[in-house]
Amino acid sequence: MSVKHILLGVLSWEPTSGYGIKSEVEFKGRELGWGRVSFGSIYPQLKKLQEEGLIQAVDSEKEGRKTKIYDLTAKGWNELSDWLEKPPASPEIRDELFMKMSFWDTARSNDRETLIDHLEIRRKEAIEMLGFMDDWMSNDYSAIGEIGGFGMDYEKARLKLDIQWYERLVNELRKPTSVPHQDPRELFKKAAARKEKAFREGE
Amino acid sequence: MSVKHILLGVLSWEPTSGYGIKSEVEFKGRELGWGRVSFGSIYPQLKKLQEEGLIQAVDSEKEGRKTKIYDLTAKGWNELSDWLEKPPASPEIRDELFMKMSFWDTARSNDRETLIDHLEIRRKEAIEMLGFMDDWMSNDYSAIGEIGGFGMDYEKARLKLDIQWYERLVNELRKPTSVPHQDPRELFKKAAARKEKAFREGE
DNA sequence: TTTACCATGTAAAATGTTACATGATTAG
């Protein structure tokens, strides 16, 4: 969790500024299991980390620019290393597509077209991202370590699975509607009745 | 985003209490792309949704218990449906394992065993979750709709990929260390030097 | 009778985002 370790980690790659960290996260973090980080959390955190002695400002080589370049201190390297040693928390996946699909059967069951649209957008985005990762992994500028590289390979495998699945699902949705998968307590039937009743009484 | 639509969605399945919503989310939501929801956000939100007229308290069948059962109003059904119509936001994946792997090469490069431990834990968790989902999808109580069922099928495919990948990665890590994948600017070499320097100066 | 579970709620703390303010430098 926490921006703190993202900042320490990014600085472990190379000393940079708050602005530089933002770009790194924007660029690499997107598909690497980090969320986003805003300036509003980066700058105060950098200040705090400096006060705690985990990072320090180093001389900026970029003349003229009023930029603060930070690097890890010994304490900072230790903090980062200690954090890596702890078992990672379970992944937090918040995917509105899946949330929406969970509710589709009760709330929008006779509209398949909109869901197909959503899936097509996702498919395009995933293909784009895969291309982006391929380019990125074969450019002559970026550093990819052994372990970090494994992570990226996996990310690519996952994207390929996603793309396949989006395609398969669109095909399924174009076939005629089938009956609910499993409904021992007739919840779907009841939900439809509740909905209808709500509209009768509501208007 | 937002607890709001999770509450509306869960209530679309079946009228229930704040406590009941929490259980549903704990139970199903875990692997279905929702985050967690705490009581501290459920109860205030339920109150708010009731004030806004999106949900209403219905008679509790459970005699004796002081429990408030909520159901959607017509307005609530519309709100849920409108939300489903909008293209889902991009997935937010926050996986500390991948974050940690991104930083492993600079901060803990000569410790492969700890990472193997992390991966083994993940593998076990994924296998457990897969078993849980299989049980759950074949019990005689839970309702699974057509669309929601597709989501679960995909989730299972993803878990299988995860398991395979954890295994493959552990195998890779047991082999001797290879050189960094790609390092045109010698960042890894420089990082090692910066780290060493920080410790020399720091102590 | 005691433990586990069912059940609701609030206040404080943590965390983070958005929007704004400000200004320098570089590329076209």
Place this chain on the structure above:
DNA sequence: CTAATCATGTAACATTTTACATGGTAAA
């Protein structure tokens, strides 16, 4: 010369979690 990008920072707002307070019911 003007747009894009580099660059830092704060204050207000939003969201959510944690911790606490409270109490009922069911099963062992």
